[in-house]
Amino acid sequence: MRETWVVGAASNRFGKMKESGREAATRVAMEAILQSGLAPKDIGYTFVSNAFGISEHQGHIGPLINNGLGIPGVPSATIESACSSSSAALHEAFVHVAGGFLDAALVVGVEKLSHLDTLAATSYFAVGADYPFEAKNGATFPGLYATLASAYRHAYSTKDEMFGAIALKNHANAARNPHAHFQKEISMETYLGSPMIASPLRLYDCCPFSDGAAAVVVAAKEFMTRPVTEPLVIRASARAGSVTDMQDRPDLLGLPSARLAAEKAFRQAKMSPKEIDFLEVHDCFTIAEALALEDLGFFPRGTAAQESLEGVTARDAKLPVNPSGGLKAKGHPVSATGASQVVEVFEQMNGLAKGREVPKAETALTHNVGATGGSCSVHIFSRR
Template identity: 35%
Template sequence: MEKKKDRKFGLGKLRKLAAVVASGMSKIGRRPELTGRELVLEAFMEALDFTRNLERKDIGAIYVGSQSETYEHQIMYGSLVADWLGLLPSGSLRVEGCAAAGALAFRQAVIDIMSGLHDVVLACGVEKMSLRTTAEVTDALMSASESTLEQYSGLTFPAIYALMATSHMARYGSTEQDMAQIAIKNHENALMNPKAHIKKPISESEVLSSRVVATPLKLYDCSPISDGAAVAILANPEIAKHFTDSPTFVVGMGHETDTIGLYEREDVAWPAAVFGACNEAYKMAGVEPTEISFAEVHDCFTINEILAYEACGFVERGRGHLLARQGETKIGGKIPVNPSGGLKARGHPVGATGLCQIYELHLQLLGEAGGRQVENTKFALAVNEGGSNAVATAHILSK
């Protein structure tokens, strides 16, 4: 209650951890013409266009999220990106955490700014996946599950999320139709995102009759295999206005882990790390879930957006599917989720996704999201997850 009273004085009371002075994102999709490093360059050039007085030598450090070296047979993504963006010899390193790599890179950039080590820092995320076959991508993603028993028993990633779905359906009465609503909504939102991977409206019957991947999940319950990159240029909040008139600010963040094996969890349909990370972020920002204007969450599979509704505190545990059923998470609804189209339709270049979410938050808060603009935005939440929700991050941004 104390906190609420404080906040009537406005955002000045919020603690600004770091400023996002610019963000950029490549077009997401099959990009046979570009390598991963060039996708980062595409995103970085967009970000640079929205800054002033920023010279590349101002960038003191670089954090690069990437999921797997399997796709391009390339580690050392830190040096590679520093080199290709003309940022040598600034310190640069790769951050790994499967699909959470992008947001973890962003988080490291915030921590770097907060520590006072550097005034301007670059966070990047990238994945170049489409060179590989579906079987190869399945294998590369499988390496994020527990190797001794899960990989050994043939638990693919769709299968792991299918296990969450089967359990949720059996206990709470969620249905395949409920999950289909997530896919339909996110495809609809992506129609208004010029950089989205999939621009195709889909009907419920198309989702329900699409090819089975791992029951009850079908092709349209799964995010696509995408190429893409996204970046954010962060600065010390005190000097942010030097680089732009319109920065956004990180006002809360959280980061938690869970067992690497899904099988060891007390409740396979409860993403405890997401719940923990969100709570940490809410507490830091001094906001309640009801004060969030919109969110970008990790809908790698439709069921996971339903689980995120619950873990983000938008609805009670076990009732996430009802929010989908009632259409409350559409743009214009009570709490719009994934206005960008989400992983499902904007696309899921795995290591880039966390920064694609930050890009959407930044655009929306500045009122630059075009046809998918959410009205009256104040606080925005991004939730990025890796493995079977074995790592989760939450970031709250504000103007």
């Protein structure tokens, strides 16, 4: 395998986009390529994610993006893995570059949803669950994650403030992130007073519906004779799956795919959780952040929510988690989320995360879940 780097990464501001998904994707892709010091002609393949492009009456956006970049002859493919789509695309890019099939590849994730109301967006998203068992019977993602939150609260001694602490931290981080959907801090009083969405999840336990686009350029070390950025070495790129419908899982106290992907990733990188400086994890709901930290092996079962309340995961604390603001507050434009986690790692390691720097940024891990864990990607990065 060849040493493989992330050499450019760009994102727009998540929230509401005026431009179409295809326009936004092309713009951030060009930004990421220019940042890398490469030219569009150096890209050998474009891996695109756009799970809900159909809502814009547009599928097959890879060729459209490549055409906009002036490289219509370059091949492209759309990679779909629900909310983990663009980290799955990154995995494909890594495999091709590390395996010697490509010298450089482009990963783009984009979603535009703001033209849909909450009911329509919720119905679109629900197709990522197991339709006959879950969505057809009325299950939505807030409902499914509420089930996971109820199981956690039933198994362990918890209080609302533990989950509130996760929301407050992520809003505080997003307030310092120009890419974030919500750039405002919230108080515990606001959290506790917010409306119940799917008990026990309140409004501030949930990620919002966001538009957004993010792009990452991946290249072989030997192809980058004069890198112009501080490259991220991809130390591990691991994916795993699990039973999608929750009633067939052995327990609801974690996501099996996340545990499997984490084991694989740490094995590939020959590293342990102790060697990771900061993390971007998939906090589509506050319970998901607690489960992620336990699935990834950073905290023993049943303790991550308490650790969050004690401030251990704050941006300037021992284990910074979601310095970008996470899905909760940076936003969750489904197919752009995985790539945007890499943008945060890239900005932290390149001194571009002004005002929200983590104390140490030599190594980082990203964790991106599809639906309630039918799929999961874990990537580990380090500086050279």
